[in-house]
Amino acid sequence: MSTHSPWIEKIQSLPVLPQIAMRVTERMQSPTATLGEISDLIKSDVGLSAKVLRLANSSYYSIPGGVSDVSKALQYLGFTTIAQIVLTSSVFGSFKTQGIREFSLAPFWLHSFAVGQLAEMTARTLQMESPSDAFIGGLIHDVGKLILLEIAPEHLSRIVRLAREKKLSFLAAEKELGDSTHVELGLELARHWKLPPGIQNAIAHHHSVKNDRACTLIQWANLRVNFRNLGNSGNFDPTIEAAMNETQTRLGLSTGALEALEIHFQKEFEKAGAILSGH
Ligand SMILES: [Fe+2]
Numbered sequence: 283m284s285t286h287s288p289w290i291e292k293i294q295s296l297p298v299l300p301q302i303a304m305r306v307t308e309r310m311q312s313p314t315a316t317l318g319e320i321s322d323l324i325k326s327d328v329g330l331s332a333k334v335l336r337l338a339n340s341s342y343y344s345i346p347g348g349v350s351d352v353s354k355a356l357q358y359l360g361f362t363t364i365a366q367i368v369l370t371s372s373v374f375g376s377f378k379t380q381g382i383r384e385f386s387l388a389p390f391w392l393h394s395f396a397v398g399q400l401a402e403m404t405a406r407t408l409q410m411e412s413p414s415d416a417f418i419g420g421l422i423h424d425v426g427k428l429i430l431l432e433i434a435p436e437h438l439s440r441i442v443r444l445a446r447e448k449k450l451s452f453l454a455a456e457k458e459l460g461d462s463t464h465v466e467l468g469l470e471l472a473r474h475w476k477l478p479p480g481i482q483n484a485i486a487h488h489h490s491v492k493n494d495r496a497c498t499l500i501q502w503a504n505l506r507v508n509f510r511n512l513g514n515s516g517n518f519d520p521t522i523e524a525a526m527n528e529t530q531t532r533l534g535l536s537t538g539a540l541e542a543l544e545i546h547f548q549k550e551f552e553k554a555g556a557i558l559s560g561h
């Protein structure tokens with residue numbers, strides 16, 4: 283690992299995760315949190331309030347007459363979805379960069395959100411601890427690619443062109459070109475954001491086998507989302523099915539449980555458009 287990479291140093295100057303994201307998620311994990319308190323926090327942020335209302339008024343909920351008040355909207359959305367909105371908007375809002383020809387942001391966000399949502403739902407199915415950490419881990423597992431977009435866009439273009447040309451995964455192309463990978467950069471950002479060690483671990487090992495269920499979960503969700511072509515984050519390796527199946531076995535997710543999960547996921551994923559719009 284190139285610890286002296288100037289890119290790693292640049293991460294220190296990137297913005298930290300907005301305080302509101304930390305506050306809201308922290309409060310939502312508390313058994314004493316009330317909807318009124320969460321709604322006050324959300325109302326203090328115009329962008330977040332708009333997103334909450336947009337989702338509550340989307341066809342997904344089809345509330346008769348619609349809602350125009352954040353507190354009312356929250357009653358329909360539920361804590362899990364609120365946490366997803368707050369985190370998605372805070373994480374992606376921290377990056378002001380535009381996409382480039384070889385790397386568009388909309389499919390990247392869709393990929394990231396899908397991995398987060400699938401990881402969280404799978405964590406619930408498998409009764410693992412902290413499903414909300416699984417969402418954050420999944421959401422930001424590839425955040426290192428956004429760092430490359432922000433501080434080294436030409437390098438990012440080269441990676442994607444090489445991956446496309448040789449049908450490689452993004453990571454394999456990065457390794458061929460040398461320098462810090464998105465895994466190393468993402469881990470550094472997670473440290474800079476002072477995220478819990480479990481989430482840092484999940485980022486650090488989302489492409490490597492580690493005897494840790496939370497890491498295997500993110501690895502599996504990433505492979506599954508790539509296999510199903512939900513969004514795009516620069517993977518051009520068409521041979522991921524075997525790795526996906528092997529990871530599923532390691533995770534202890536039966537085919538029957540996966541089938542039930544997929545139906546539920548499909549439905550939940552319909553919210554993605556309303557949550558991601560505006561970025
Ligand atoms: Fe990755």
Ligand SMILES: [Fe+2]
Nearest residue numbers: 423424504515
């Ligand atoms: Fe990914």
